[in-house]
Amino acid sequence: MLTLTKSYSFAVGLKCSCCHKEYxxxxxxxxxxxxxxxxxxxxDEEYSLDKNKLATRQQNMWRYAEMLPVLNKENIVSLGEGMTPIFELNKLGAAYGFxxxxxxxxxxxxxxxxxxxxLSMAVSKAKExxxxxxxxxxxxxxxxxxAAYCARADIKCTVVMPTHTPKIFKQECELYGAELILVDGLINDCAKKIGELNSSHKYFDISTLKEPYRLEGKKTMGYEIAEQLDWQLPDVIIYPAGGGTGLIGIWKAFKEMLTLGWITGPLPRMYAIQSQNCSPILHALKDAVNWKNNFTPEPSIANGLAVPYPFGMNMMLDVLQESNGTAVSISEEEIVAGVKEIAKTEGHIISPEGAATWKALLHLHKNKMIRADEKVLLLNTGSGYKYLDNLDLHF
Ligand SMILES: Cc1ncc(COP(=O)(O)O)c(C=O)c1O
Ligand SMILES: [Zn+2]
Incomplete structure (x- = not known):
């Protein structure tokens, strides 16, 4: 239990995302x-903050500190995350008429x-x-x-990862001093392994949405999109969804900014992109009750999209419904083709997850769900360099 002193943070509590019970x-x-x-x-919805004050703040996600849940600034564990650039994909856009x-x-x-x-947020709270x-x-x-944030915070770290993950993901964990456990299977099998290892609650489990803080870090993408686009949101956001924290977080940020008076509606349509090898959201959209039957997840070159049973499924479905978006799935071949195409036209080697959003745009446009003159923002969630091992197999 923390003893609270008055904090600069506007955070006042936690609530259940379903029945709103307070914690x-x-x-x-x-x-x-x-x-x-x-x-x-x-x-606290009574507090207000002038968005013009942001201009002189640090160029990382902690510029939104009032709307983040760390209560004492000394506990912030930062490596300079956030305030990532938004690029105009002019060449790619022109080639396809966007x-x-x-x-x-x-x-x-x-x-x-x-x-x-x-993870900056979750480790800061772990330190707190x-x-x-x-x-x-x-x-x-x-x-x-x-592993990196735990190294910085002097907290021990254990990472449980599928054996088939490209080598660099394993090497970085070891370099940061984490214990690495490999499991044959997907992320849900890794979670099962953690259930066995952690029966006595020796470790703090940072699984997606099984603690409330990672979401708060991810939501800063939403704040940045608004601020960087001068508080005029795009018409459409296309996001590669696995566990869904980014999708849910960006939407949460938009709602908070409406309350703060930083933006006005309408909000963007949100599209969740999955791999055809593992597309639980599409299954759930077809049959919300029985979607787990007849569903056989497989690994994807876009590792982050291979999340068979997301704990935040209901929250993702709510975002898609409220925003008038939907989910689309992309084949492995298209994902690899997308990585190559963006590298050759725009000079960015992006993650396979990010590349899936570009191919999804083509599908959504063909199906008349997105117009060519709309402002469309793709989210490239990571660097493609870490995947080159596996992408190699497809060249
Ligand atoms: C590069 C990349 N993109 C997207 C995702 C999916 O993220 P989320 O859990 O926020 O849906 C992951 C998750 O591992 C990822 O590594
Ligand atoms: Zn509840």
């Missing part, structure tokens, strides 16, 4: 056991992916609560990010 911000919470759903952080095509590029984050945002050992199941990027 305390002062104790170490994981998920809402009332409904077996994720917990979300709530902020007049306003943008890409927010998360490559320049520490450890090369947007996972840095969530005096946690000594964190554990995480990962498709790759989150494990490396947790």
């Amino acid at each position: 305390s911000l002062n104790s170490l919470n994981t998920f809402a056991d009332c409904c077996n759903r994720p917990l979300v952080v709530e902020y 007049s306003d095509l943008l890409m927010k590029d998360e490559t320049s984050n520490p450890t090369g992916s947007f996972k840095a945002r969530g 609560f005096g946690i000594e050992h964190c554990i995480i199941p990962t498709a790759g990027n989150a494990g490396g990010a947790l």
Whole structure:
């Protein structure tokens, strides 16, 4: 239990994402056991902050500190994450007739992916609560990010990762001093392994949405998109969804900014992109109750999209429905072709997950769900360099 002094943060509590039961911000919470759903952080809606004050602040995600849940600034564990650039993909856009095509590029984050945002936040909170050992199941990027932030914070770290993940994801964990455990299977099998290892609750489990703080780090992408586009949101955001923290987080940020008066509607349509090898969201959209039957997940070259049973499924479905978006799945061949095409036309080697968003745009346009003159923002969630081992097989 934390003893709270008055904090600069506007955070006031946690609530169950389903029934809205309140949970305390002062104790170490994981998920809402009332409904077996994720917990979300709530902020005091009475407080206000002038968005013009942001201009002179540090160029990383902690510029939004009032709307983040770390209560004492001394606990912030930062490697300079966030404030990643938004590029205009003029050449690619012109080649296909899109007049306003943008890409927010998360490559320049520490450890090369947007996972840095969530793990900077989760490790800062772990430090605030005096946690000594964190554990995480990962498709790759989150494990490396947790290992880096734990190294920085002097917290022990165990990463559980599928054996088939490209070598560099494993090497980085070891370089950062984490214990690495490999499991034959997908991220859900890694989570199962953690269940066995952690029966006595020795470790703090940082699994996606099984603690409430990673979401708060990821939501800073939403704040940045608004600020960097001068508070005029795009018409469409195309996001590669695995566990869904980014999708849910960006939407949460938009709602918070509406309350703060920083933006006005309408909000963008949100599209969640999956791999055809593992597309639980598409299955759930077809049959919300029985989607787990007849579903056989397989690995993907876009490792981060191979999340068969996301804990935040209901929250993702809510975002798609509220924003008038939907989900699309992309084949492995298209994903690899997308990586190559963006490298050759725009000079960015992006992650396969990011490349899937570009191919999804072509499908959505063909199916008349996105117009060529709309402002479209693709999210490239990470660097393609970490995947070259596996991409090699496809050249
Ligand atoms: C590069 C990349 N993109 C997207 C994802 C999916 O992220 P989320 O869990 O926020 O849906 C991951 C997750 O591992 C990833 O590493
Ligand atoms: Zn509940």
